[in-house]
Amino acid sequence: MMRVFIDSGATKTEFLLVDSQGDTTQFQLEGINANYTSKKQIERIMKQFAATIGGEKGEAIEQILYYGAGCMPLHNQEKIKEIIQPLFPTASVVVHSDLLGACHATCGDQPGYVAILGTGSAACYYDGEQITNLAPSLGYLLGDEGGGIYLGKLFLQYYLKGVLSDSLKQCFESEFEVDRARVLHLLYRDIEPEKWMATIPLFLKKEIADPEVQQIVTLNFTHFFEEQQRYFKTESIAWHVVGSLGFHFQEQLKQAAQNLNMQIVQVIAQPVHQIMLNFAHYV
């Protein structure tokens, strides 16, 4: 008997296989967002997953628990299920939103405020069973404060406005082999500028010793928390955070929260391991 936990985000999809002895195998494929990724592309990724684990092991899979970006609407949950089920006809397949996955991973059966801070961002209040209050996610064009693409945008605004120190400016230009004209080209003549902007946080992580970088990263989280104040009207909120951006910049995350009289209870990079521990509750 084998179980599989899947967590799909905009940038990557994590697979965690757990066999009957409790031994785990983990691997990654491309990202899936059920709103934007085409059915054909999702099928391709899922077939690659099936091929990777092999026919014999595939037949042994009894339960698949999928948490995914874009899986809040029921019709998207059904779409994902319809793609996965034929590949594993004997498995029971359950599909939830990635935000509910973050709640399961962090809060289990307790209530709490939960945020995803990865490539994009999302936040909610979870009552211990379900999400009862949701800050709508508007995507990188209109929102996603606190996420990786938004952080990339913030940094580029500083760069293009000419307010970065010379040393940081040169460091950025040399790392990405760009100048001002090339940046504008990547933003406005490239068909997927968001993918390029999403790589900028990796550079900022390397340069985190620079106080200017710390300031920009903190500002990204400050914008996130300020935005949440529109939706969650309590004096002091304790946040559970899931996602790579929150995980890699924990110091700035905590600073931004503290400045706004909020606090961070825990930050985990990948929810799949935590979900596994509480598996029995969520299928």
Next chain:
Amino acid sequence: MMRVFIDSGATKTEFLLVDSQGDTTQFQLEGINANYTSKKQIERIMKQFAATIGGEKGEAIEQILYYGAGCMPLHNQEKIKEIIQPLFPTASVVVHSDLLGACHATCGDQPGYVAILGTGSAACYYDGEQITNLAPSLGYLLGDEGGGIYLGKLFLQYYLKGVLSDSLKQCFESEFEVDRARVLHLLYRDIEPEKWMATIPLFLKKEIADPEVQQIVTLNFTHFFEEQQRYFKTESIAWHVVGSLGFHFQEQLKQAAQNLNMQIVQVIAQPVHQIMLNFAHYV
């Protein structure tokens, strides 16, 4: 003898022909931004212009004065000149940025603060001869506060966050035949979401009697003026404004300026007529 004034923006290119009697003919073609519009596309538009005025009149053109979006860099001015010159071999062709065009149209040979508020936005200080201080234009992904696409984004944020009144929400959904899911589709699965966002101000113009709409439009200009405070450090600034968005929402523009201790001297929709009056200075 004939002269031609051309003003190209993101959405449209205006042509003004002036014959030796001073009689004028005006028409419009598609927009050109020398940074983003392909050479082939610019050539196509300019050939259409040449065909429209006809061979005989074309030979009579002695001077062409082109002001264009994206024409701040010299190499883009040269690119435009190289496209136009072969079509009118006997004409003298001069190419300037659209922002300098806005200065010529509003300030003439006097100094002043000048803004373009059209599909995008730009601002500068003009000393009566040239632009000596420039607020960099970052485009709709990172900037363009005060422009039409930014206004569209602001409105969509209100809509998607569910903070619009029911009546305005229904009015918008019926006008554009959309719901929340369709809006997200247009934003994130369409390859040119900015073109759709740029149409939203037309709707807001129709609904300007609604105080909620007035508030959003004013906020757009407030963001523009707040942004300018980073670049132009004077106590009180008097602005000359060129462009459709500033022209169509003058009341909100003046309100936003006044709230920040600035003022609006004049607003003109199309600079070409004004430029014509001062023609002798700028060729």
